[in-house]
Every structure is written in C-alpha cells, then in structure tokens.
Amino acid sequence: MTVAPAVPDAIVAPRHPGEPLGIVAGGGDLPRLVAAQARLHGWEPRILAVGDGIGAAWLPDDAWPMAWGRLGNAFAHLKDRGVQRLVLCGTVSVRPDFRAILPSLKTLAMLPQIFRVIRGGDDNLLRAAARAFEQRGFELVAVQEILPELLMLPGAVGGALPSVADRAALRRGFEAAGVLGALDVGQAVVASKDRVIALEGIEGTREMLQRVADLRRRGRIGPTERCVLVKGVKPGQDLRFDLPSIGVATIEEAAEAGLVGIGLSAGHALVIGIDDVMAAARAKGIFLWGWTRSCAEEGSA
Amino acid sequence: MTVAPAVPDAIVAPRHPGEPLGIVAGGGDLPRLVAAQARLHGWEPRILAVGDGIGAAWLPDDAWPMAWGRLGNAFAHLKDRGVQRLVLCGTVSVRPDFRAILPSLKTLAMLPQIFRVIRGGDDNLLRAAARAFEQRGFELVAVQEILPELLMLPGAVGGALPSVADRAALRRGFEAAGVLGALDVGQAVVASKDRVIALEGIEGTREMLQRVADLRRRGRIGPTERCVLVKGVKPGQDLRFDLPSIGVATIEEAAEAGLVGIGLSAGHALVIGIDDVMAAARAKGIFLWGWTRSCAEEGSA
Numbered sequence: 001m002t003v004a005p006a007v008p009d010a011i012v013a014p015r016h017p018g019e020p021l022g023i024v025a026g027g028g029d030l031p032r033l034v035a036a037q038a039r040l041h042g043w044e045p046r047i048l049a050v051g052d053g054i055g056a057a058w059l060p061d062d063a064w065p066m067a068w069g070r071l072g073n074a075f076a077h078l079k080d081r082g083v084q085r086l087v088l089c090g091t092v093s094v095r096p097d098f099r100a101i102l103p104s105l106k107t108l109a110m111l112p113q114i115f116r117v118i119r120g121g122d123d124n125l126l127r128a129a130a131r132a133f134e135q136r137g138f139e140l141v142a143v144q145e146i147l148p149e150l151l152m153l154p155g156a157v158g159g160a161l162p163s164v165a166d167r168a169a170l171r172r173g174f175e176a177a178g179v180l181g182a183l184d185v186g187q188a189v190v191a192s193k194d195r196v197i198a199l200e201g202i203e204g205t206r207e208m209l210q211r212v213a214d215l216r217r218r219g220r221i222g223p224t225e226r227c228v229l230v231k232g233v234k235p236g237q238d239l240r241f242d243l244p245s246i247g248v249a250t251i252e253e254a255a256e257a258g259l260v261g262i263g264l265s266a267g268h269a270l271v272i273g274i275d276d277v278m279a280a281a282r283a284k285g286i287f288l289w290g291w292t293r294s295c296a297e298e299g300s301a
Numbered sequence: 302m303t304v305a306p307a308v309p310d311a312i313v314a315p316r317h318p319g320e321p322l323g324i325v326a327g328g329g330d331l332p333r334l335v336a337a338q339a340r341l342h343g344w345e346p347r348i349l350a351v352g353d354g355i356g357a358a359w360l361p362d363d364a365w366p367m368a369w370g371r372l373g374n375a376f377a378h379l380k381d382r383g384v385q386r387l388v389l390c391g392t393v394s395v396r397p398d399f400r401a402i403l404p405s406l407k408t409l410a411m412l413p414q415i416f417r418v419i420r421g422g423d424d425n426l427l428r429a430a431a432r433a434f435e436q437r438g439f440e441l442v443a444v445q446e447i448l449p450e451l452l453m454l455p456g457a458v459g460g461a462l463p464s465v466a467d468r469a470a471l472r473r474g475f476e477a478a479g480v481l482g483a484l485d486v487g488q489a490v491v492a493s494k495d496r497v498i499a500l501e502g503i504e505g506t507r508e509m510l511q512r513v514a515d516l517r518r519r520g521r522i523g524p525t526e527r528c529v530l531v532k533g534v535k536p537g538q539d540l541r542f543d544l545p546s547i548g549v550a551t552i553e554e555a556a557e558a559g560l561v562g563i564g565l566s567a568g569h570a571l572v573i574g575i576d577d578v579m580a581a582a583r584a585k586g587i588f589l590w591g592w593t594r595s596c597a598e599e600g601s602a
Contacts, residue, residue, distance in 0.1 A: 179480045185497040196486040198502035202521060203512060211504060211512070220503060
C-alpha cells in the first residue's frame with residue numbers, strides 16, 4: 001500500500017484541440033517541458049515568464065515577460081488570448097524589491113494583493129499568486145495533471161538500492177524535512193543516519209548541495225559518512241504547485257556533494273526527465289528512493 | 302517574570318585555593334576566558350585541548366592536546382593532576398574520522414563508547430562525552446556556574462531596540478530554532494517577520510551568516526527586509542554545556558549579513574565579552590534582545 005499520489009490517473013486534457021493553456025513560467029527546465037508536452041497533448045501554450053524564467057533561452061516569441069508591477073495587465077493579456085486554465089511552474093528565486101515596483105495603471109489597485117504575494121515564505125507566495133488568478137476566474141491546473149508521468153514512483157527507481165543504514169538516513173531526513181516544511185521554509189535536507197547535515201533555507205537545493213560538497217572537502221563530513229538528499233512535500237501544501245522536484249542537474253550536484261542517494265515523496269514529487277535522471281544516477285552510483293509510509297515501515301528495499 | 306536562568310545565583314567555587322579545574326577546551330574564545338576567570342576565582346586550570354582547540358595560540362605550556370584515540374589516557378592524565386571537577390567548552394567542528402583513530406592501549410577498551418561520542422548530532426556528542434567523564438567519577442560543572450556574568454539578560458541589552466516588526470521576526474526565528482533544536486540540528490536561524498531565511502546545519506553560525514551576506518549581495522534578500530539572527534537553547538538540552546553563545550565576531554558577521562538585531566534565550570545563552578559585544582553592537586546599530594516568554598508576550602521593549 002502506498003500513499004495516494006497527488007493525482008492518481010486523471011489527465012487534464014484540452015476541451016477542444018488548441019485550447020490555450022496559460023503557463024506562468026519561472027526558471028529551470030520544468031516550464032519548457034510542460035510547454036512542449038502540453039502542445040503534444042493538444043494544448044496551445046500561452047507563456048507568461050516570471051522571475052528566473054524571464055529571458056530563458058527556450059521561450060517562444062510570443063512569451064510575455066511579466067514584471068511584478070504589471071500583474072494587473074497579465075490577467076487581461078491571458079484573457080485576451082482565451083486562457084481559462086493555467087499552470088504555475090518553475091522557480092522564482094529573487095523576490096522583487098517593493099521599491100522596484102513601478103506599477104502599471106491596471107496594477108495600481110492590486111498593490112496590496114501584490115505585496116501579499118511577494119511577502120512570506122515560498123508557499124505563501126504561491127498560494128497568494130494562485131488566489132489572485134483564481135479570483136479573476138482562472139482555473140489552476142497542476143503540472144502532474146497534465147504530465148502525470150513526471151510523478152515519483154514508490155521504492156527503488158533505477159539502479160542502486162539503499163542499505164538499511166541509508167534508509168535510516170532517509171527516515172531522519174524526511175523527519176527534518178517535515179518540520180522544515182511545516183514552517184514553510186525549504187523542502188530539502190541532507191542527512192546521514194546519525195545526524196542532519198544541512199537544511200535548505202531560501203538559497204535553494206543547488207546551493208545547499210554546494211555547501212555540503214564544501215563541508216566534505218574540508219573534512220567536516222567524514223569520508224565514510226553516507227549522506228542522502230531528501231526532498232519532501234510540505235505538510236498540507238497545495239499540491240497544485242511547487243511540488244519538490246529533481247532533474248539531471250540534481251544528480252550531478254548530489255554526486256559532487258558525495259551523497260549516496262536521493263529520497264523523494266512518492267506521488268508528491270516530480271522527476272524532470274526520468275530517463276536521463278536514471279541514467280545519471282546509475283552512472284554516479286546514486287540510488288533514487290520514492291518515500292512512502294509503507295516503504296518506511298516495511299524497511300526493506 | 303522571566304524564565305528561570307540556567308543557574309540563578311550559585312557560583313561554583315574551588316573547595317580550596319588552587320583546586321584543579323579540568324577544562325576540556327574546544328575552539329573559540331570561550332575556553333581562554335573560562336581559564337582566565339577560573340584562575341581569578343582561585344582555581345588552577347588544567348587544560349585538555351580537543352578538536353578546534355588543539356594548537357590554539359593562548360594555550361599554556363602544560364595544556365594537553367587530546368587526540369580522540371587517547372581519550373582513555375585523558376582520564377588518567379586529569380586524575381594524576383588532582384582534577385575532580387571539569388568544564389566542557391568551546392567548539393568541535395570537525396568530527397574525527399573513525400579510520401583515523403589509532404587508539405592507545407588505555408583507549409582500546411573504550412572504542413565503542415568513543416564511537417558513540419563521535420557519532421550523532423552535536424548534542425548527542427556532548428552528552429556522550431559528558432557521560433564518559435561522569436562514569437569515571439568526574440563532576441561536570443557548567444561554564445555559567447563559574448562565570449554567571451556571561452549569561453544573557455532578558456529584554457533589551459545595550460543600545461538599539463527592536464521594533465514591533467523586529468519582534469515578529471524574533472518570534473518567527475525562535476519558533477524555527479525550537480524545532481531545529483528538537484531535531485538536534487543547529488541552534489541558529491536567520492528570519493525576517495515574513496519568512497525564515499537560513500537554518501544552521503553542521504556548518505555553524507559563522508558560515509550561515511556568510512551565506513546570508515551572500516544572499517543579500519545577490520538580491521535574494523531585499524534591501525528593506527529586516528532580518529535577525531536568533532540563537533536558541535535546544536528544548537530539553539543539557540544546560541551544562543553547549544549553550545548558544547555570541548561574541549564580538551558574531552556582531553561583525555551579523556552586520557556583514559545586513560542584520561538588524563540578534564535574539565538570544567535569556568538566561569540560557571552566553572555573551573562572551575559583554576562590554577566589547579555591546580560596543581560593537583552599538584557601533585553597527587544592531588540590537589541585542591534576551592528572549593523570554595514574557596518578553597515575547599508583553600511584546601514591547
């Protein structure tokens with residue numbers, strides 16, 4: 001028995017071929033993948049680039065770079081293009097400075113709401129952004145409703161298996177990730193079976209892993225201490241956006257940090273490019289483990 | 302009403318002038334201060350340097366550098382010098398590698414216990430080390446029993462005062478530090494009133510503050526976001542060692558990170574060199590706040 005996945009089987013399909021799908025696209029590989037797959041499934045992607053997504057190389061000509069001060073215009077922009085449903089995906093690592101906001105006329109009345117959006121933890125930010133869109137009649141769709149094949153599976157995915165000690169490290173990591181997530185801080189933790197090594201703040205997973213690599217180089221982590229990366233869904237988080245995710249780069253960064261494996265919440269985390277991720281994990285000797293309550297309790301791979 | 306301090310008034314004095322006081326000295330300024338003050342109070346310090354403390358410039362000629370593999374000899378060394386009571390203080394940032402331990406004959410039988418000492422979180426490490434000493438008849442004394450003047454006071458200490466928003470940041474920071482400490486990870490957190498910015502893993506407070514300085518330089522923290530450093534005692538931690546502490550360097554590192562203030566558990570944290578710390582805090586415009594339940598609830602400085 002496994003924990004129910006965020007979305008069991010349902011795929012959200014376009015109501016008619018070429019239905020516009022709004023994609024509010026931050027940074028990273030996920031928005032590009034979502035746009036490409038959505039098109040394959042018959043959607044016509046309409047992209048608003050935000051935060052780290054602005055200026056991304058893959059963006060089509062008609063992508064609209066949305067500065068925070070123009071959020072009001074974004075709604076009109078999407079409605080004019082027939083968008084009813086949209087996806088929020090990708091990373092937004094730099095929060096706008098309040099003082100840098102030069103609001104457009106349409107945005108002026110929304111300033112209090114925008115301020116709510118750009119304050120607070122990541123989860124608050126996304127919840128507030130989602131609410132702003134929903135209040136204007138848009139329907140939010142989760143990435144995994146369009147691309148359920150991205151959802152992490154339970155158990156050993158790929159080559160290597162976690163040892164008994166490694167599963168103790170996973171357990172410790174998920175325990176820490178749970179309390180971290182409950183505080184709406186990060187989703188990622190590095191742990192060994194004996195201790196928690198690093199916790200993700202606003203710096204993000206990549207920089208946390210660079211820190212761990214540095215700690216290992218300096219002998220602050222012994223050469224025999226087997227450490228794992230854990231990315232867990234936040235307790236009670238809205239599963240329609242900001243699921244924990246990994247890609248090929250995560251495997252490489254984990255290998256650089258000397259980690260032996262990665263644990264993800266099965267059914268509540270995204271693997272971006274599973275074939276490449278598995279190949280990279282095999283090449284680096286890193287296990288991938290889909291964490292569920294039952295996998296934890298049964299305790300054997 | 303304030304939370305009872307770790308040690309209200311009691312000063313542990315030597316039973317006779319020149320009673321030897323064992324000092325198991327890690328890195329940082331604290332062991333040197335403890336040795337100097339203990340001597341003023343009539344003790345004769347006997348120093349075992351461990352971890353980061355080995356090779357420290359201030360060490361007197363008769364300080365004994367204790368490699369982990371010679372823990373067994375340490376007991377005999379201290380007993381031969383008439384030590385009955387001892388203090389554990391200072392930092393031990395690099396854990397010994399199991400494979401690097403070449404135990405002496407006296408230590409061989411203790412290997413399982415040594416392994417317990419050097420595994421687990423910091424709090425586990427210290428608890429296990431304390432137990433090893435106590436089982437051999439030594440009495441552990443807390444730093445604040447010898448130097449109660451180091452204990453942080455409640456409320457505003459020094460110049461600047463936290464604003465209402467700053468106290469909200471302190472509240473958020475102490476909440477996060479509490480759950481962090483319950484997991485036996487770090488004691489330190491950086492937070493603003495809206496979010497937790499960084500959490501201390503094994504890297505220590507200094508490196509966490511360097512990370513925050515870097516995040517601010519790169520715009521990941523806005524110039525108007527007022528952030529505080531919080532160092533809290535771990536729930537249920539043994540108050541005889543490893544109290545959270547700050548010194549002048551902490552103020553400088555906090556200023557470098559653009560922080561507006563520092564919160565410490567009143568009565569459960571050490572300020573190393575209060576006059577210099579206050580002068581540095583005034584010079585940098587950083588407030589110092591001793592956190593207690595009542596200071597939190599009354600909410601006004």
